[in-house]
Amino acid sequence: MANQTISxxxxxxxxxxxxxxxxxxxQVPYREDWVVLDALNYVKDYLDGTLxxxxxxxxxxxxxCGMMVNGDPKLTCAAFLKDYYPKTIRVEPLTxxxxxxxxxxxxxxxxxxxxxxxxxxxxxxEKPVSQGEYLQTPAELAQYKQYSMCINCMLCYAACPVYGIxxxxxxxxxxxxxxxxxxxxxxxxxxxxxxxxxxxxxxxxCTFVGECTRVCPKHVDPAxxxxxxxxxxxxxxxxxxxxxxxxx
Amino acid sequence: MKSKEYIRPMRAMWWLHNTQLKLFMLRxxxxxxxxxxxxxxxxxxxxxxxxxxxxxxVDPFGDTLRCPAALVFQLIxxxxxxxxxxxxxxxxxxxxxxxxxxxxxSPLVIAGGHYALWVLVSxxxxxxxx
Numbered sequence: 001m002a003n004q005t006i007s008x009x010x011x012x013x014x015x016x017x018x019x020x021x022x023x024x025x026x027q028v029p030y031r032e033d034w035v036v037l038d039a040l041n042y043v044k045d046y047l048d049g050t051l052x053x054x055x056x057x058x059x060x061x062x063x064x065c066g067m068m069v070n071g072d073p074k075l076t077c078a079a080f081l082k083d084y085y086p087k088t089i090r091v092e093p094l095t096x097x098x099x100x101x102x103x104x105x106x107x108x109x110x111x112x113x114x115x116x117x118x119x120x121x122x123x124x125x126e127k128p129v130s131q132g133e134y135l136q137t138p139a140e141l142a143q144y145k146q147y148s149m150c151i152n153c154m155l156c157y158a159a160c161p162v163y164g165i166x167x168x169x170x171x172x173x174x175x176x177x178x179x180x181x182x183x184x185x186x187x188x189x190x191x192x193x194x195x196x197x198x199x200x201x202x203x204x205x206c207t208f209v210g211e212c213t214r215v216c217p218k219h220v221d222p223a224x225x226x227x228x229x230x231x232x233x234x235x236x237x238x239x240x241x242x243x244x245x246x247x248x
Numbered sequence: 249m250k251s252k253e254y255i256r257p258m259r260a261m262w263w264l265h266n267t268q269l270k271l272f273m274l275r276x277x278x279x280x281x282x283x284x285x286x287x288x289x290x291x292x293x294x295x296x297x298x299x300x301x302x303x304x305x306v307d308p309f310g311d312t313l314r315c316p317a318a319l320v321f322q323l324i325x326x327x328x329x330x331x332x333x334x335x336x337x338x339x340x341x342x343x344x345x346x347x348x349x350x351x352x353x354s355p356l357v358i359a360g361g362h363y364a365l366w367v368l369v370s371x372x373x374x375x376x377x378x
Contacts, residue, residue, distance in 0.1 A: 013254050015252040015253070015254070016251060021254055098255050099255075100253055138350045139347065139350050141350075142347055142350040142352070143347065161263070161269070164258045207276070208342075209268075209272050211269065214268060223342060224342040228342075228344075228345055230343065
């Protein structure tokens with residue numbers, strides 16, 4: 001076991017030196033308790049210090065180390081070598097995003113979309129601290145709790161063919177997070193978010209492929225969030241159509 | 249200075265990547281048969297909507313339904329339409345999320361309800377037709 005190795009085929013792109021990316025193979029020690037991120041750290045520390053990639057917590061919380069592992073979007077801190085050994089592991093940057101260098105992607109587009117859907121709590125009424133907390137029952141919490149588990153790892157964007165074909169699509173995580181706040185009993189900005197979530201580049205662009213839900217490491221189920229948003233949006237449209245005098 | 253970013257092209261055959269994507273494409277393809285069957289039904293209804301009197305013993309609806317071309321089309325369309333219906337029924341718990349207090353109603357209940365309704369409506373139609 002001590003001398004066993006595993007091949008790591010890593011996507012390399014050095015924009016200052018090369019026009020096209022290439023793959024570079026490294027032999028790293030095989031340990032049963034190692035994850036792909038450990039292998040990358042070994043490459044960085046002992047074999048090739050020029051390799052660039054993002055990582056932080058190493059425990060599936062920060063969402064920084066998402067990469068394509070053998071073609072599937074994965075958190076590399078949760079992808080064990082033993083699940084691939086003895087075959088070669090191919091590591092690439094998340095698909096559907098521009099590559100800045102090696103395994104580092106540019107996710108400005110995702111951050112912009114998070115801002116568009118206002119993925120934060122906007123209370124119905126601002127109240128002074130002296131009036132205490134915005135209270136919520138466990139049943140109200142249950143309505144959105146699953147969607148609040150999103151760690152912004154963007155694996156869902158890498159898995160989504162709709163986003164790959166149409167980059168204007170708001171995308172799974174941004175919609176799921178918008179829905180998370182729409183379902184929060186303390187929030188009052190559903191109509192503000194609707195301009196983006198209900199637009200043609202929002203929920204209606206989704207063809208329900210379901211890959212976002214399959215790859216989500218936190219079981220957020222973004223595909224479910226999008227379909228629920230479609231149902232709520234349709235109900236709201238009918239209500240405003242049948243009762244135009246009613247409250248929007 | 250911002251460095252040059254590399255944009256990877258989307259592969260034309262992206263849907264061959266895994267089984268789930270292939271099933272998704274198959275589900276999308278079955279829509280053609282659902283639409284085809286809808287057109288077929290419209291043609292059938294149009295056969296009813298004729299102002300010329302139908303001679304005794306002639307059944308334009310039944311004759312159209314039983315003609316060889318229609319039978320072949322129905323035989324081909326049936327498995328695709330069933331696949332389409334089953335896949336969508338199985339996905340209904342994604343769109344319909346109900347809570348009983350803090351507990352989410354089981355997805356099996358949501359999907360099962362749709363299947364039960366499907367069977368009920370089919371039986372009612374059969375009772376009317378037969």
